[in-house]
Amino acid sequence: MDIEQAPIPGVLVFRPQPHRDDRGFFTRTFDADIAAAHGLDATGFVQDSQSRSSRGAVRGLHGRAGRGESKLVRCAHGAVLDVLVDVRPGSETFGTVLTVRLDDVDFAHVYVPAGLLHGFQVLSETADVCYRIDRPHDPSEDLGVRYDDPELAIDWPLPVAQLSERDRAAMSFADLRSQLGV
């Protein structure tokens, strides 16, 4: 498994080597020793979740108030453009947007440290996105920023087909910045 440090400090991209044969493939989706070698505490992940969405759907941009949460994200079926935004006050890359393609061919997965916004758009007919988080979900700590915020200007590759009520009602990046005092 190759590991890349992404341009946002703390973000890691894991690139496994899937084994393919006549039956299909085998790929490792997590390795505690490799995670530990890169400073990640594998025992810290307490919930595994999976969502399915259709082509063009956007989920995000989601963050978490309080201590935040870190997550390990992968696309088990289909393909998505995964999007991260650094909103850690004081970070040298504050406001930086990072995109990573996650799909069921290369099986790259991305470690998203606490303090970032996360979202994705589905590029295939449907896509299953799986993620592990290091704190139990608590909806009272949900926070969201509009996927089409003009300041972030994220270049979503497809017309946005579906959006949850929560995501439609999300705040602007300017509002988040003023909440953070940045």
Ligand SMILES: Cc1cn([C@H]2C[C@H](O)[C@@H](COP(=O)(O)OP(=O)(O)O[C@H]3O[C@@H](C)C(=O)[C@@H](O)[C@H]3O)O2)c(=O)[nH]c1=O
């Ligand atoms: C995220 C989550 C949702 N839910 C419930 C709440 C709601 O009824 C339903 C759907 O929730 P949402 O609309 O918030 O789901 P979704 O838009 O898929 O939210 C996810 O988006 C991606 C981008 C992330 O980064 C995740 O951390 C998470 O925020 O599932 C849980 O029970 N546990 C969870 O961990």
